[in-house]
Amino acid sequence: MQTTKALPSIIRIAKYTLIDEVRQKSFVIMFVICAIFVFLIRGCYQGNYTVNGQYLDSVTVVRALSKVTFHIIGAGVMIIAALLSMRIFRRDRNEGMQSCILSKPIARWQYVTGKIIGLWTLSVLFMFILHSIVFLITSINLNVFMPEYLVASLLCSVNLLFVVIAVLLLSLLMPDIVAFLCVLGVGVVGFVTDGIAAVSQSQMAQSMMQQSGSHPQSDLAWWKVVYYLWPKLLGVQQSASSLIGSESIHGFGPINPLINILIYCLILGALLFHCFRNEDIV
């Protein structure tokens, strides 16, 4: 089937996925709670902070806190994207939409692509709106204008694509809740290994290991393998957040986490299409 002919069907399925999710009360409640939470954080920007006896100026405080909120929103929306994705195939099956769509001249890959695009768009919009609220608070209330905050938000959308594809794939192979927990586990392990890597690269950790007589290279080899091969969700967030407060795009952190996640998206996407091709439609 030609791609140009396939595109309208994919867009329609994506549109239905998005509309059907937004229609759910649970989604609306989740969104309102998140928006209220982000609004409540604005009080933290206006406090007086001192570090080592030195008073921090408001711009430094705003930038530092914006980065923290950026990470919290990024991680939170990843969990929400996983929650939205985990039940999508089952719901479509139970409500008869899967058989309705696939009895039309629509191929399975079009259906799956539509689902991925719909869920991804919804999660990206969710995250972008929350990040935009922070951007508006810092711009209007605190007069710190950070357009790079929104660029960083868009870069983080790669993480959401990974989460959507991974949960959709796993939900074909195991119960929905287990699929959700597995992807949550992947995220947590990624965050921990990235944390260990950051600590081990600090001067303090290096000197502590030298004093205790251990050999950093051999002792840390096991987690280095995990560190390089594991999906680098935190790495993408850190790279994206490195844009916040930097003067130009040259402030962007290492690009390898982004490549790592994109490769994972390709591999998991291929597996998802393969598994769904062999799936029995009820």
Place this chain on the structure above:
Amino acid sequence: MIDLNNVTKRYDSLTAVDNVSFSVKAGEYFALLGPNGAGKTTIVKMLLDFTRPTSGSLSLNGFPSTDAVCRTAIGYMAENNHIPPYLSGWQYLLRCSELLDINRSDAMDQCRRIVELIGMQGREYTKVGTYSKGMIQRFGLGAALIGDPKLLILDEPTAGLDPIGIREIRQLLDSLKNQGMTIFLNSHQLSEVEKICDTAAIINRGKLLVKDSISSIVKDGDTLEDVFVRLVKG
């Protein structure tokens, strides 16, 4: 229009469909009959590529069933049809027409005509969650008729309908047949099948027992039910 060539479907040790071959010509009103668990729904699912045969091949409109193009002019209604409860019947029909690439104004016209055809005027804008099973079946049939299909595949279309509803659906299918539509019916309603179908196939435990015109299957003095029971009980 429909061709099955030595089709076998196995689920682990269970053989749901065992080396079945038959064809349905264009314009034919065909019924696939068999007791529960005979493999009727599995055949329908294989025709629509909802499940793949273990061996053999199926084709629709000259295309292999695995090719999405073969479903271009096909209407399908599932057994125990489900519709998202948050949509109205009208929204569901519109969604089905959008999926077939029908432009908005044509889709509206078609949906209006179909709502009338299935006798659901006045209820089309209420949520599906408030519908009875029979009403959902009617909208399922309506959705199958969108796009003026050449082939209609119906899996137990009268399930859940009251006697008046069954008669209305029978009359509707009869008129569709007169318009030249090919109908593939999967049913337990033997008396209905005997009244309206041209040809029938009876399967049991996945094996094809007979495939012929109704007049050839049912001899003088017999009913389709008599022949069915005799064949199935062996």
